[in-house]
Amino acid sequence: MAAPGSQSDGTTKVRTVCSYCGVGCGLVLDVGTGPDGRRTVVKASGDKEHPANFGRLCTKGATTADMLAAPGRLTTALVRPDRGEEPQPAPLAAAVTETARRLRTIIDEHGPDAVALYVSGQLSLEAQYLANKLAKGFIRTNQIESNSRLCMAGAGTGYKLSLGADGPPGSYQDLDKADVFFVIGSNMADCHPILFLRMMERVKSAGAKLIVVDPRRTATAAKADLFLQIKPGTDLSSPSPASGPAPRSGPTCWVACNPVCTPYAPAP
Ligand code: SF4
Numbered sequence: 001m002a003a004p005g006s007q008s009d010g011t012t013k014v015r016t017v018c019s020y021c022g023v024g025c026g027l028v029l030d031v032g033t034g035p036d037g038r039r040t041v042v043k044a045s046g047d048k049e050h051p052a053n054f055g056r057l058c059t060k061g062a063t064t065a066d067m068l069a070a071p072g073r074l075t076t077a078l079v080r081p082d083r084g085e086e087p088q089p090a091p092l093a094a095a096v097t098e099t100a101r102r103l104r105t106i107i108d109e110h111g112p113d114a115v116a117l118y119v120s121g122q123l124s125l126e127a128q129y130l131a132n133k134l135a136k137g138f139i140r141t142n143q144i145e146s147n148s149r150l151c152m153a154g155a156g157t158g159y160k161l162s163l164g165a166d167g168p169p170g171s172y173q174d175l176d177k178a179d180v181f182f183v184i185g186s187n188m189a190d191c192h193p194i195l196f197l198r199m200m201e202r203v204k205s206a207g208a209k210l211i212v213v214d215p216r217r218t219a220t221a222a223k224a225d226l227f228l229q230i231k232p233g234t235d236l237s238s239p240s241p242a243s244g245p246a247p248r249s250g251p252t253c254w255v256a257c258n259p260v261c262t263p264y265a266p267a268p
Contacts (some may be wrong), residue, residue: 005197007030008043009043010032010033011030011031011032011033011043012030012031012032013028013029013030013031014028014029014031015027015028015029015047015126016028016029016125017125018057018060018061018064018066019122019123019124019125020060020061020122021060021191021192023053023194023195024052024118024191025046025047025050025052025053025056025057025061025133025194025217026046026047026049026050026051026052026059027044027045027046027047027061027064028045028046028047029041029043029044029064029065030042030043030045030065031045034069036096039222040063040068040069041065042065043065043068044057044061044063044064045061046061046062049135051172052172052194053074053194055153056194056197057194057222058193058194059193061194067099074147076089076091076092077089077090077091077092077095077096077259078090078095079094079095079098100120102207102241104113107139112139112141113141113143114140114143115135115141115143116141116143116144117134117135117143117144117145118144118145118146119130119131119144119146119192119266120146121146121147121148121151129147130195131144131157132144134155150181155168163214172195174196175195175198175202175212176198176201176202177202178187178199178202178208179206179208179209179259179263179264180209180210180211180261180264181202181203181208181209181210181211182211182213183211183212183213183220183224184212184213184216185213185214186189186214187214187218187219187220187221189218189219189220189222189223190218190219190220191238196220197198203223203225204222209226209259210223210224210225210226210259211225211226211227211228211261212224212226212227212228213228213230213256214227214228214229214230215229215230215231215232215233215234216229217229225260226256226257226260227236228256228257
């Protein structure tokens with residue numbers, strides 16, 4: 001896609017990232033003027049040059065413009081004159097000034113760490129950057145947290161224990177070369193559809209095997225070569241299928257898993 005810029009129809013194309021899920025699909029937003037005269041996103045399409053999705057979007061990403069224009073959103077800032085009072089509409093600049101004044105008072109009296117920000121993992125990258133800049137650069141506290149960390153705490157601990165570092169070790173390109181996929185506790189067909197499509201392309205084109213471990217027969221499980229339907233609450237005891245002891249609660253699963261995984265044993 002060409003660099004962002006004005007189009008002949010008066011809209012501006014802006015490249016960004018879908019904020020719905022962690023697949024991180026590239027989006028191109030057409031930003032123009034809405035019926036109310038305000039600057040608004042009038043169309044969202046997949047970024048064909050983005051390495052995560054190459055132009056594809058699932059329903060969630062494809063309806064980004066509708067979501068951004070949906071009614072029921074705040075159209076003005078609201079300021080609560082005092083604790084317990086009803087929020088009152090206020091001009092944005094005045095609300096920002098008032099927020100800064102109140103923050104200044106708290107910081108002067110109690111120090112920067114008296115302020116903590118709890119933000120959302122669904123913020124856009126740009127909004128997330130600004131929130132961190134506000135916390136660390138201006139308020140000068142490191143007390144900023146989001147649901148992303150809570151969400152990833154278990155995975156991070158697992159990565160550290162098994163691989164020694166808490167960053168996911170693979171890349172999306174690995175999916176295009178894999179021979180077997182082991183999906184545990186994830187219904188990526190519904191939750192991360194674009195990555196699921198990429199995985200299924202490899203399954204279909206190269207005959208890669210898909211093993212799904214889940215208590216529920218999900219849309220992902222429906223595509224599996226081997227579906228291990230474990231009892232609820234027992235998924236954490238399933239080990240890596242190619243090595244290690246049989247799971248405490250799933251010997252039947254282990255027996256089923258072995259023939260599929262034998263060709264993919266870890267290198268000595
Ligand atoms: S898979 Fe769907 S929701 Fe997730 S980032 Fe891509 S378009 Fe957005």
